[in-house]
Amino acid sequence: MSTEFRTGTSIRLGYRENTTDNFIGIENGSFxxxxxxxxxxxxxxxxxxxxxxxxxxxxxxxxxxxxDQHFNVIPNANPDSTGKFKVTWRPNGRxxxxxxxxxxxxxxxxxxxxxxGFDQNxxxxxxxxxxxxxxxxxxxxxxxxxxxTAAKLLSNYSKHLEMWRGPFTLVQTPTKKVKAQLMTTYSYxxxxxxxxxxxxxxxxxxxxxxTISVANFGLYDxxxxxxxxxxxxVSAGAHHxxxxxxxxxxxxxxxxxxxxxxxxxxxxxxxLTKVNQHTPVPPLADHVKRYxxxxxxxxxxxxxxxxxxxxxxxLHPMQMTDGSYEPLLxxxxxxxxxxxxxxxxxxxxxxxxxxxxxxxxxxxxxxxxCILFSSVMRAHGVPSRxxxxxxxxxxxxxxxxxxxxxxxxxxxxxxxxxxxxxNYEPYTYNxxxxxxxxxxxxxxDDIKSIETTIHQTTQTxxxxxxxxxxxxxxxxxxxxxxxxxxxVS
Numbered sequence: 001m002s003t004e005f006r007t008g009t010s011i012r013l014g015y016r017e018n019t020t021d022n023f024i025g026i027e028n029g030s031f032x033x034x035x036x037x038x039x040x041x042x043x044x045x046x047x048x049x050x051x052x053x054x055x056x057x058x059x060x061x062x063x064x065x066x067x068d069q070h071f072n073v074i075p076n077a078n079p080d081s082t083g084k085f086k087v088t089w090r091p092n093g094r095x096x097x098x099x100x101x102x103x104x105x106x107x108x109x110x111x112x113x114x115x116x117g118f119d120q121n122x123x124x125x126x127x128x129x130x131x132x133x134x135x136x137x138x139x140x141x142x143x144x145x146x147x148x149t150a151a152k153l154l155s156n157y158s159k160h161l162e163m164w165r166g167p168f169t170l171v172q173t174p175t176k177k178v179k180a181q182l183m184t185t186y187s188y189x190x191x192x193x194x195x196x197x198x199x200x201x202x203x204x205x206x207x208x209x210x211t212i213s214v215a216n217f218g219l220y221d222x223x224x225x226x227x228x229x230x231x232x233x234v235s236a237g238a239h240h241x242x243x244x245x246x247x248x249x250x251x252x253x254x255x256x257x258x259x260x261x262x263x264x265x266x267x268x269x270x271x272l273t274k275v276n277q278h279t280p281v282p283p284l285a286d287h288v289k290r291y292x293x294x295x296x297x298x299x300x301x302x303x304x305x306x307x308x309x310x311x312x313x314x315l316h317p318m319q320m321t322d323g324s325y326e327p328l329l330x331x332x333x334x335x336x337x338x339x340x341x342x343x344x345x346x347x348x349x350x351x352x353x354x355x356x357x358x359x360x361x362x363x364x365x366x367x368x369x370c371i372l373f374s375s376v377m378r379a380h381g382v383p384s385r386x387x388x389x390x391x392x393x394x395x396x397x398x399x400x401x402x403x404x405x406x407x408x409x410x411x412x413x414x415x416x417x418x419x420x421x422x423n424y425e426p427y428t429y430n431x432x433x434x435x436x437x438x439x440x441x442x443x444x445d446d447i448k449s450i451e452t453t454i455h456q457t458t459q460t461x462x463x464x465x466x467x468x469x470x471x472x473x474x475x476x477x478x479x480x481x482x483x484x485x486x487x488v489s
Contacts (some may be wrong), residue, residue, distance in 0.1 A: 012036070012139040023135070026057035026065070026075045031124065041044055042141050047362060052084035052100035067099040067126030070091040071107075071114050086312045089155065092137040096333045098312075099126060117177065141459045149425060154337040157318070157330075163426065164329035167226070169278040170410050172208055175267045175436030178392050178488055182322040183224065185414050186411045191475035194254070197452050200261050201388075201442035201464035202233060202240040205394060208411055209387070209434055214264035217242035217467075222256035237448040238291060241464070245453065259467050265439060267392060270413050272329070272432030280408035292383035292405065296446050298354050298371045301379040313338065315376055328382065328406050329432070336419055336431050345420050365443075367463070370402040371414035377404045385411075388463045389440040394488050398465050401438060441465055 014023040014036075025041025026031045034039065043065075046054040055065050056079070066077020066084075077083030084100035098115045099105075105115040109129040117128025128134070153159060198219060205212035213462065217231035228249055231242035242261075246253065250451035284292075295302050310316065315335060318324045327335075346363040353368040356377035367386070374384035383405040391397035403411040442464055450459045452470045461468045466484065471477075 005298070007045060007047045010042050010141040011045060012141060013040065013043060013055070013136045014139060015134055015136055024065075025059060026063045027059055028062065029061070029075060031073070031075050033124075033315055039141070046079065048084065053087050054079045054083050055085070065097075067102060067114060067116070069102070071099075071102070071105075071125060071127035073092075073116055073124040073126045073454050088130070088312060089314060090135055094137055096130065096133045096135055098130075098133075098429065112117075149368050150337055150427060151341045153426060154334065154341055157334075159426075160330040160333055161327075163428075164333055167275050167278050168272050168329065168409060169275050170208070170412070171270075171271050171273045173269045173436070175269050176392070177266050178264070178439070180263045180265075180390070180392065180439060180486070180488045182259075182261040182297075182390070182466070183480075183485045183487075184259045184261075185222075185224075185250075186259070186469065187222075187470075187481045188473070188475075188477055188479075189255055189481075190478050191473045192254050193249065193257075193471050193473040195245070195454065195472040196229075196249060196253075196469060197243070197245040197454055197471070198255055198259055198469040199232065199234075199236075199450060199461070199464065200242045200259070200467040201447075202242055203263060203265075203389075203439070203441050204240075204443055205265075207440065207443075209268055209413070209436065209438065211266045211268075211318055212263060213266070214262065215242075217259065217261045219244045219245055219246055219253075220258045220260060221252040222258065223251065223252065224258040224260070226252075228257070230257050231341070234451065236450045236458075238310050238444075239442055239447045241450070245463050254473075261467065263439060266436075267436045267439070269436030270434040272412060281410045284405060285408060289383050289405075292385050292444075293378050293381065295378070296444075298352075298445055299375040299378060300354050300356055301375040303356050305356050306359065306375065310376070310379060317380065329412070331380075332377065332382075332404060332412070332414075333428075333431060335373060336414065337418065337427065339373060339416060340419050340422070340427060343369070343372075343420060344416055345369075366415075366417035367400040370400045370414075371418065371445075373414060373416045374402055374404070382406075386444050387438070387440045388445065388465055389438055390465065390486055392437050392439050392488050395486060397486055399438065401434070401440075 014021050022033050023036035023041045042058040043055040057063050063075045064077040064079050064083035066074050066082040068074050068082050081101050086100050088096045094114050098113050107127045107129045107140040114127040115133030117133040119125045200217045203212050217451045218227050219229040220227050229244045229246040231244040234243045317331045347365045349365050351357050355372050356370045358364040358368050370386050377384035387401045401415045403413050406412050413434035415430040445463045447461045454470045
């Protein structure tokens, strides 16, 4: 049985010898391994920001299991050093424990990574190799949150194949036509602005989730009545933006301006659907594929910490018993479930949204989750992209979704943060399914090469679900305020 590894979770660790289940515990400062009929050998999990996990015994003085410098397995380890482990999930749902502190040291076979195992005399040792270390069964006892079946499904690979192997097609269905306007008010009450330069994303069209018929952007006076600058289309790296600028604005626009971003669109839902056969879609153009495979400031999947995280958790396509590899949809679904099981949604984000930030804190928001999932995909040569936009509903409705590209199939939608909070099996409402209720403003983050005409060098914006602006002016730039209103009909 599998369980979510979260701080405070109580588990038992066992392994099977012949037909007998044996459990490990600590009593009176020493290890005990037996059938534990009274279920006394419980361990409390602690997740650390360096991606390691500690296991503390609930019996007696509550010692920590660990591996010391001589690769002895010890019952009184320091939770800040020798008591830290990297947990490797095995394809059969069991786990193996490798020393975090000595992960780069050589094990008994001369390879990196000393795991807990048994020697020829049946004693626990801490220098076993991955091929012959102990594979522990995890038995949840009590958890601070309700146990979900997502963890069990995560290791049910036969179920993954049943769900995702075979011909699929992406069924696109029109949902509704919408008119939307984002009106944003910017005010510097103590200054006199001599030049406003503002940018807003030009929404992509056509893409499988939307076809835009009207999109425009402009600046208005403080009453929002008179337009003082219409938006023109410009390029910023791989992105297309509306640029609206006004120099020496009229008196009713030198302290406060209002921007209006208007869209009319036909929205579409998309759903992965199993079929008997389908006609493959054309492959991506080489330059498009390269763009959606590149490492970025946030999708830093070449970082050693990220690569180590992938290896530790075996987040690679698995080789099947017939020598073939796990189909892409199975692999992507497994990554989707892994993130769901081991991460938490949080807003606002406490820290950055880089992939390495998220694996360190195990929590992020919709943008951070899509960045993380896309980073795993790109690390394995699968094009993936982020969709920044708004829900097609009135109110403050920022959101980020994503899509990965499956050869012959097309762009497969996912909503990773929606998946994290989804409580309904088999958790596919947000995988391979887009409801057609979302307006995409731009694809991918890190918008570069923005020509402001104010700065001598180009500027960068993380994303543009709201306009970004630059100014020249006089007086103190204090008491700045911004108000926004997103209306959909």
